[in-house]
Every structure is written in C-alpha cells, then in structure tokens.
C-alpha cells in the first residue's frame with residue numbers, strides 16, 4: 001500500500017517537474033506612441049520604413065504585437081496626414097491590434113480628470129472606425145507615462161471611466177526605458193555613426209535582458225511564481241532595427257509571444273493596487289508595494305548605462 005502511495009507521489013512529482021521544465025513563459029510585446037516616434041526624422045518615408053520594419057520583424061518572429069496610438073500625431077498644422085493614417089492601416093491589414101493611448105499623450109497626474117477623459121474620447125475618433133473596417137474592436141487602453149492616478153480617488157475615477165467606455169487597461173510589467181536608447185540611437189544615425197549605433201543597439205538588448213531577470217525576481221517575490229509579462233517599447237527606429245534580436249533574447253529566456261487579450265487572462269493583472277504616488281513605473285512595483293513585500297528587492301533593479309544617459313541628454 002505504502003509503495004503504491006510512494007509511486008503515485010513520485011509520478012505526481014515527475015509530472016510536475018516535466019510540466020515546469022517545458023512550461024513556456026509568456027510575454028506580450030506592446031508598442032506605444034504610434035504611428036512613430038521620429039526624433040526629427042519625420043518624412044513619410046522615415047515613418048513608413050520604421051513601421052514596415054517593425055511589422056516585418058513581428059511576422060518573422062511570430063509576435064502578435066499591439067500598438068497604442070496617439071491620434072494627435074496623425075495631424076500636421078491641424079491637417080490630417082493620410083500617409084500617417086495609412087500606417088495605422090498597415091498594422092491592421094497585417095493582422096496586428098491597436099489600442100488607445102489618449103489623443104495627445106496627456107499626463108493624468110498633471111491634468112484634470114475632465115481633460116484626461118476627453119483626451120481618451122478624442123483618441124478613438126479615427127482609430128475605432130478604422131479598426132471596424134478590419135473587424136476589430138478598439139478595447140485596450142495604455143496610460144501615457146504609465147500614470148494611472150496618484151490617489152485612490154483619481155485612480156478609481158479613471159478605472160470607472162475606462163470601464164464605462166468599454167476599455168481594458170493594459171498594465172506594463174516590463175519596462176527597459178527603451179526611449180533613452182532610442183533617442184541616443186537616432187542621434188547617432190543622424191551623425192552617420194554606424195559603430196555607435198551598433199553599440200547602442202546591442203546595449204539595448206543586453207540591458208533589456210538584465211531588466212527581464214530583475215523583473216522575474218520581483219515577480220517571484222510578489223506572486224511566488226512567474227506570470228505572463230507585458231513589455232513596453234515604442235514605435236521608433238531602434239525597435240524597428242532590433243526587434244529581431246530582442247525577440248531572440250526573449251526566446252532564449254524561455255518566452256513565447258502572446259497577444260494583448262491572451263496576456264490579460266493572467267490572474268495577476270487583477271491584483272489590486274492599494275498604494276498610490278506620483279509615479280509611472282512597472283505594475284510589478286505597484287503590486288509589490290500594495291502587498292507590502294518590502295523594498296529590499298528594488299535595490300537590485302538595473303540602471304540604464306551611464307553612456308546611454310549621456311548620449312540621450
């Protein structure tokens with residue numbers, strides 16, 4: 001009798017070990033500030049090339065990415081730029097999803113609730129009908145600057161508004177400050193400094209890997225397990241050029257790519273936030289603070305290399 005129980009226990013243990021050994025970690029790649037962050041390179045061709053390269057990489061690496069749109073960037077001197085709107089259509093026609101990132105990238109902590117909610121509503125004017133053309137529904141929202149309310153009241157007011165408008169918020173868990181690398185990269189490009197561009201690109205990928213390892217540790221601390229993660233990056237030349245290497249890095253670390261809807265099935269995203277401040281950081285930090293997990297682990301977070309900060313000044 002005893003040996004049967006032992007055998008059963010052993011089998012259960014083996015099943016558990018096998019499952020965990022083969023269980024894939026999941027990450028959703030989210031791209032903000034669509035159509036493109038140009039850093040002074042704003043011709044129709046510049047923007048098209050960044051968009052096309054991003055999409056080619058998503059296809060090649062099997063990444064079901066989502067892009068978050070600021071519709072104000074579709075205009076120049078109040079005129080709608082059809083070539084910019086066409087870039088959103090490129091995302092949709094190639095099978096990728098879009099979400100609302102407010103009309104003009106307004107900072108919730110520096111604006112009234114009225115102004116912020118109005119910017120959400122005007123942020124869907126062109127995107128929603130365009131998505132309907134492709135049988136898609138605009139339903140995801142990304143907070144600009146990752147600011148979701150610096151008090152319980154302001155946070156709850158926004159949450160209720162989003163719910164009423166049919167939006168689900170996309171919470172970022174992995175943030176590598178890609179915008180600093182992207183600015184440095186764009187400056188190097190304009191100066192024709194190819195070696196420096198390569199150095200910046202490779203540092204971006206290795207820095208993101210270091211951040212990933214830190215965030216996995218933080219995840220373990222908060223939830224006692226790994227969760228499906230959400231990576232924030234931006235629609236710029238750096239990500240267009242390095243999305244393939246970034247994708248290989250995630251794969252090397254045991255990740256498979258999932259869509260926005262898939263990642264939100266993760267139970268952890270229902271974790272309440274009960275601590276508020278004037279911050280715009282990964283939700284893993286907010287959940288850690290809300291669960292009173294201690295701040296010791298925060299010290300292991302990885303800084304952006306000094307030479308990148310210098311180049312991005």
Ligand SMILES: [Zn+2]
Nearest residue numbers: 032033144145
């Ligand atoms: Zn943004």
